Amino acid sequence: MSPIEKQRGGSETMSELRTHAEEIAEQFSDHLEITVDDVESQLENLVTQYKVPANEARRSVINNYLDEAGLDRDEISQSGASEILVNDIDEDEQWVDLTVKLVDLWEPGSDAISQVGLIGDESGTIKFVSFATSELPKLEEGAVYKLGNVVTDEYQGNYSVKLNRTTTITELDEEIEVGDNSASVEGALVDIQSGSGLIKRCPQEECTRVLQNGRCSEHGSVDGEFDLRIKAVLDDGATVHEIIFNRERTEELTGLTLEEAKTMAMDALDTSVVADEIRGDLLGRYYRVTGPTYGRYILANEFEQLGAPADLESILIKARSM
Amino acid sequence: MSSNQSSDSVPTREVARRVFAREFNDASYTFKESDDERAPLYLLLPTGERANRVLVVGTLTETEDVGDESEYWRGRIVDPTGTFFVYAGQYQPEAANTLRDLETPAYVSIVGKPRTYETDDGTVNVSLRPESITAVDAGTRDRWVAETAQQTLERIQHLDDEGNEYGRMAKEQYDLPPDEYRTTALSALESLDESDSSPDTPTQSTESVSDPQ
Numbered sequence: 276m277s278p279i280e281k282q283r284g285g286s287e288t289m290s291e292l293r294t295h296a297e298e299i300a301e302q303f304s305d306h307l308e309i310t311v312d313d314v315e316s317q318l319e320n321l322v323t324q325y326k327v328p329a330n331e332a333r334r335s336v337i338n339n340y341l342d343e344a345g346l347d348r349d350e351i352s353q354s355g356a357s358e359i360l361v362n363d364i365d366e367d368e369q370w371v372d373l374t375v376k377l378v379d380l381w382e383p384g385s386d387a388i389s390q391v392g393l394i395g396d397e398s399g400t401i402k403f404v405s406f407a408t409s410e411l412p413k414l415e416e417g418a419v420y421k422l423g424n425v426v427t428d429e430y431q432g433n434y435s436v437k438l439n440r441t442t443t444i445t446e447l448d449e450e451i452e453v454g455d456n457s458a459s460v461e462g463a464l465v466d467i468q469s470g471s472g473l474i475k476r477c478p479q480e481e482c483t484r485v486l487q488n489g490r491c492s493e494h495g496s497v498d499g500e501f502d503l504r505i506k507a508v509l510d511d512g513a514t515v516h517e518i519i520f521n522r523e524r525t526e527e528l529t530g531l532t533l534e535e536a537k538t539m540a541m542d543a544l545d546t547s548v549v550a551d552e553i554r555g556d557l558l559g560r561y562y563r564v565t566g567p568t569y570g571r572y573i574l575a576n577e578f579e580q581l582g583a584p585a586d587l588e589s590i591l592i593k594a595r596s597m
Numbered sequence: 598m599s600s601n602q603s604s605d606s607v608p609t610r611e612v613a614r615r616v617f618a619r620e621f622n623d624a625s626y627t628f629k630e631s632d633d634e635r636a637p638l639y640l641l642l643p644t645g646e647r648a649n650r651v652l653v654v655g656t657l658t659e660t661e662d663v664g665d666e667s668e669y670w671r672g673r674i675v676d677p678t679g680t681f682f683v684y685a686g687q688y689q690p691e692a693a694n695t696l697r698d699l700e701t702p703a704y705v706s707i708v709g710k711p712r713t714y715e716t717d718d719g720t721v722n723v724s725l726r727p728e729s730i731t732a733v734d735a736g737t738r739d740r741w742v743a744e745t746a747q748q749t750l751e752r753i754q755h756l757d758d759e760g761n762e763y764g765r766m767a768k769e770q771y772d773l774p775p776d777e778y779r780t781t782a783l784s785a786l787e788s789l790d791e792s793d794s795s796p797d798t799p800t801q802s803t804e805s806v807s808d809p810q
Contacts, residue, residue, distance in 0.1 A: 463652050465708045466729075508610065510652065512613065512615045512748050514612065554731075559705070559737070560737050582736025587743065593747075597754050597779075
């Protein structure tokens with residue numbers, strides 16, 4: 276707020292109204308021919324003449340303009356959509372700006388959808404939908420765009436973004452290295468789930484399903500191929516994360532190679548000895564794991580065991596202040 | 598992408614709460630949140646949280662087979678505030694084996710479910726039915742103590758928050774001042790500080806060498 280506005284308004288309330296007016300005029304700039312002064316005089320009328328609180332006045336003025344423009348409330352940007360990375364989207368119905376590359380276009384499931392696919396930035400990828408009624412220009416695969424004013428959407432814990440009539444699309448002449456939705460979590464390893472240890476996979480090309488009692492759910496009874504993996508649960512006392520360690524990471528984590536695991540199982544005439552051995556080695560210890568998320572799983576790319584807390588002094592200072 | 602609509606049917610796993618022995622043993626009230634027979638049973642912690650599962654790391658000081666016909670192992674696990682009792686029998690064969698085989702004293706990490714039973718005189722005892730017991734190192738134990746102190750203090754901080762259902766429940770069910778748990782959590786943290794700093798504390802001689810004056 277500039278000092279000039281304060282002088283002109285003559286009071287704190289007046290400059291506050293000016294700010295509201297500027298924001299409202301900005302929100303409707305694509306839809307109505309209104310000036311900041313128009314908006315301000317309407318606000319002022321409500322506040323000084325009719326003794327309406329500033330927030331209520333703002334609401335009322337916005338509703339009038341929405342009627343005038345024939346828009347719904349969710350078609351205008353809430354004050355200040357913010358630039359965000361796609362992997363940081365964790366709330367429904369937020370207005371955000373994204374700078375993304377169009378990674379993949381999918382077949383729209385209905386005529387109402389103009390385009391659907393995957394967009395991504397350095398933090399990861401997210402689904403986007405553009406509706407036919409929004410009459411937006413078509414996006415092209417591989418191109419980089421600045422998307423202003425898109426709305427986040429949540430379905431069963433998965434987030435997507437919706438383009439809408441107010442979305443601005445600017446093609447940028449730059450390249451984005453699209454990330455892999457990497458997550459880093461820490462906690463105590465509290466469980467090793469069934470299907471861990473020495474397992475057999477379906478040998479059919481591109482199948483690799485894990486066999487249950489020698490059977491693949493797709494290809495029936497097959498001669499499986501041995502593999503080593505761990506499905507573990509990390510628990511930090513507030514949330515749980517399911518982690519998958521593939522063969523390489525399992526060998527690294529346990530010091531047990533696939534060949535050694537096969538020998539162990541053959542000696543015991545039982546593959547479950549491998550998972551039992553792994554349980555004893557890992558359960559009840561603390562780990563930090565980093566890797567891409569895949570549905571509800573995190574695929575462990577990097578991990579480290581965590582020992583005694585390093586910054587005891589700061590923990591103590593914080594604890595004493597609580 | 599939208600074909601996976603089964604996520605509602607995946608039961609959410611109960612988180613393992615971090616709680617010191619003192620608070621754990623003070624708890625006595627258990628409840629379910631639905632009429633379903635298989636609904637999870639929760640122990641109400643006095644600092645205002647529900648616990649269907651806990652993680653405990655401490656010193657296993659004693660093990661004893663207290664069973665009559667079949668083996669039934671009892672272990673005592675000591676933390677900076679008190680003692681957890683853990684019982685494992687034929688339905689927890691791996692945990693029972695571990696209790697039988699471990700040499701005491703040893704640091705152990707236990708994931709388990711709280712169980713309560715009422716004694717003849719009407720007092721309620723709380724114990725731990727283990728899902729797993731593993732021997733761990735001192736670093737893991739220290740990490741648990743620090744983490745448990747922090748999470749205990751956080752629970753106390755939010756005990757009176759509006760909308761803290763379990764905080765309200767704790768105040769109804771227990772006449773236990775949260776200040777005691779605050780004090781024990783802080784002294785548990787301080788005990789770590791003392792034990793940790795001793796090996797790292799520079800001796801007099803190195804100090805005088807490194808001091809240019």
